[in-house]
Amino acid sequence: MKTTLPVAIMTVIALIIILDFFVADAPSVQWIKQSGLVLRSWGIVISAFAMGLGAVNLLRRHVVTISRRESGAFYSVLLVGSMLIMIVVGIGAGQDSPVYDFLFSNILSPASATMYASIAFYIVTAAYRSFSAKSLESWVLLLTAVVVMLGKAPIGAAISGFFPVAADWIQNIPNTAGMRAIMMGAALGVVSNAVKMFLGLDRTYLGLRD
Amino acid sequence: MSLDMGIWVAGLVTLAILSHVWKENPFYRIAEHLYVGISAGHAVVMAWGNIRDTAVKPLAEEGQLVWIIPIVLGVLLYARYFKGVAWIARFPVAVMVGIGTGVAVRGAIHGDFVQQISATISVGSVNDILLLVFVIASLSYFFFSRTIKGPVAAIPQLGRVVLMVAFGAAFGTTVMGRMALLIGRIQFVLGDWLGVMK
Numbered sequence: 001m002k003t004t005l006p007v008a009i010m011t012v013i014a015l016i017i018i019l020d021f022f023v024a025d026a027p028s029v030q031w032i033k034q035s036g037l038v039l040r041s042w043g044i045v046i047s048a049f050a051m052g053l054g055a056v057n058l059l060r061r062h063v064v065t066i067s068r069r070e071s072g073a074f075y076s077v078l079l080v081g082s083m084l085i086m087i088v089v090g091i092g093a094g095q096d097s098p099v100y101d102f103l104f105s106n107i108l109s110p111a112s113a114t115m116y117a118s119i120a121f122y123i124v125t126a127a128y129r130s131f132s133a134k135s136l137e138s139w140v141l142l143l144t145a146v147v148v149m150l151g152k153a154p155i156g157a158a159i160s161g162f163f164p165v166a167a168d169w170i171q172n173i174p175n176t177a178g179m180r181a182i183m184m185g186a187a188l189g190v191v192s193n194a195v196k197m198f199l200g201l202d203r204t205y206l207g208l209r210d
Numbered sequence: 211m212s213l214d215m216g217i218w219v220a221g222l223v224t225l226a227i228l229s230h231v232w233k234e235n236p237f238y239r240i241a242e243h244l245y246v247g248i249s250a251g252h253a254v255v256m257a258w259g260n261i262r263d264t265a266v267k268p269l270a271e272e273g274q275l276v277w278i279i280p281i282v283l284g285v286l287l288y289a290r291y292f293k294g295v296a297w298i299a300r301f302p303v304a305v306m307v308g309i310g311t312g313v314a315v316r317g318a319i320h321g322d323f324v325q326q327i328s329a330t331i332s333v334g335s336v337n338d339i340l341l342l343v344f345v346i347a348s349l350s351y352f353f354f355s356r357t358i359k360g361p362v363a364a365i366p367q368l369g370r371v372v373l374m375v376a377f378g379a380a381f382g383t384t385v386m387g388r389m390a391l392l393i394g395r396i397q398f399v400l401g402d403w404l405g406v407m408k
Contacts, residue, residue, distance in 0.1 A: 002297045002300065003300075005301075006300040006301055006303070006304035007304070009301065009304045009305060009308060010304040010305070010307050010308035010311070011308070012308070013304075013305060013308030013309060013312060014307075014308040014309075014311040014312040014315065015312070016312065017308070017309060017312025017313060017316065018312050018315050018316050018319075020312075020316075021316040021320065022316070036312075038276070039305075039308075039309055039312075040309060040313070041264060041280075042279065042280040042283070042305070042309070043305075043306060043309035043310070043313075044260055044264050045260065045261055045264050045265045045277070045280035045281065045284055046280050046283050046284045046287070046302055046305060046306050046309075047257075047260075047306060048257035048258070048260040048261045048264075048284070049257070049261065049283075049284025049285065049287050049288075049302075050284075050287055050302075050306065051253050051254065051256075051257035052254060052257055052258075053287050053288065053290075054250070054253075055250050055251075055253065055254045056288075056291075058246075058250055072239075075239050075240065075242075075243040076243070078240060078243045078244055078247065079243040079244070079246055079247035079250075080247065081247065082243075082244050082247030082248045082251065083247035083248070083250045083251040083254075084251070085251065086247070086248050086250075086251025086252055086254070086255060087251045087254050087255060090251065090252070090254075090255030090258075091254075091255060091258055095255065095259075100255075102216060102219075103248050104248070104252065105216060105220075106216040106217070106219040106220040106223070107219060107220070107223055107244055107245065107248050108245065108248045108249060108252060109220075110220040110221075110223050110224050110395070110398070111223050111224075111227060111241060111244070111245040111248075112245070112249075113391050113394065113395060114223070114224045114227040114228060114391075114395050115227060115245065116388060116391050117228075117388055117391035117392035117394070117395050118227060118228055118230060118231055118392075119388050120385060120388035120389050120391070120392050121231045123381075123384060123385055123388060124385065127381065127385075136371070137370060137371060137374045138374075140371055140374040140375055140378065141374040141375075141377055141378040141381070142378065143378070144374070144375045144377075144378025144379055144382065145378040145379070145381045145382040145385075146382070147382070148378065148379050148381075148382030148383060148386070149382040149385060149386055152382070152383070152386040153386065153389075167382075169337075170375060170378075170379050171379055171383075172337070173337055173340055173341055173344065174344055174372050174375040174376060174379070175375065175376045175379035175380070176341060177340075177341050177344030177345045177347075177348055177372055177376070178344070178348050178372050178373045178375060178376025178377070179376055179380075180326050180329075180330060180345050180348075181345055181348030181349045181351075181352065181369070181372075181373070182348075182373075182376075183322045183326055184322065184323055184326055184327070184349065185349075185352050186318070186322065187318035187319065187322035187323040187326075188318075188323070190314050190315060190318040190322075191315055191318055191319065194311050194314070194315045197307070197311060205303060205304075205307045206300045206303065206304070207300070
């Protein structure tokens with residue numbers, strides 16, 4: 001019951017949602033359509049509770065650091081404090097309140113953009129270390145990256161009109177083809193993994209190893 | 211130079227995070243922990259908004275009792291904190307994974323497979339023919355059931371080159387996207403905050 005029933009529930013729910021998409025719009029199968037719709041809206045609610053679970057885990061981890069006065073306790077205080085302020089203000093006064101808006105607009109938004117921006121340095125240094133043009137394929141990868149970067153920057157168009165045109169063509173034809181092939185392969189992987197889960201061969205989502 | 215406190219905070223946070231490019235330092239760690247705390251708090255507020263609007267309001271205002279089920283399932287997720295009954299949390303997890311798997315499989319079959327094939331075989335120009343050839347070549351590269359020998363071996367080799375072009379394009383696009391963000395942050399610091407650039 002502790003293992004088989006959850007697997008059965010998971011399989012039935014997944015099959016209803018899959019069937020909901022593929023069955024015809026006939027009155028005899030309306031219950032599948034309705035069930036699929038209801039289950040998907042349940043998913044929004046349960047996922048929201050799961051988000052709370054993540055927040056509780058984060059709080060527990062940092063409250064332990066603070067209570068034991070471990071190194072980095074000061075940073076944990078900042079994390080817990082800012083998190084609690086956001087939660088209390090966001091739920092109590094709403095997302096339109098000035099405090100919530102201040103924290104969102106002046107810390108969360110710029111920090112998020114800067115975090116992503118700083119990745120640019122690491123991508124470039126990683127590429128410098130790993131890109132060794134020793135074979136045809138690595139040359140192709142390197143040249144394509146250079147052409148696409150020049151094609152997307154104003155300096156590329158200033159050097160030659162070839163770069164924007166070539167970058168567009170690369171994006172639309174070979175890039176689409178390669179990504180499409182990867183997408184199709186991944187789709188087959190998703191389906192085969194789902195079948196494994198339906199048969200109870202993959203139960204890792206229940207915290208079981210085998 | 212700006213006199214707005216919000217711009218000062220945003221500027222200091224930006225500099226603190228960028229300082230990590232040089233090396234790990236206390237300013238970066240302060241910004242990092244504030245970022246994680248505020249992100250997590252924002253996520254909880256959004257999650258509460260979803261629960262309130264999707265389940266609590268229809269239950270409380272319209273008496274739709276069916277919403278008790280997902281609320282109870284959501285609460286059961288927290289059973290994992292109580293040793294004797296931790297296994298009960300498997301039920302809401304099973305429901306969530308079932309919904310996720312169902313949505314993923316239908317998206318994979320329809321969007322990532324059928325529609326992609328349909329778009330690939332609708333040939334109307336030279337570029338469409340090239341696209342079809344490149345897709346077939348790329349797919350043949352993933353064919354591992356038997357070793358492809360002879361003249362046809364050129365097809366997976368072409369596929370390999372096409373995949374390298376795709377990876378190169380993805381790399382170039384990612385770098386340029388990040389660069390655009392970086393330029394935006396530099397413009398903010400030098401323009402909006404310090405006022406040394408217009």
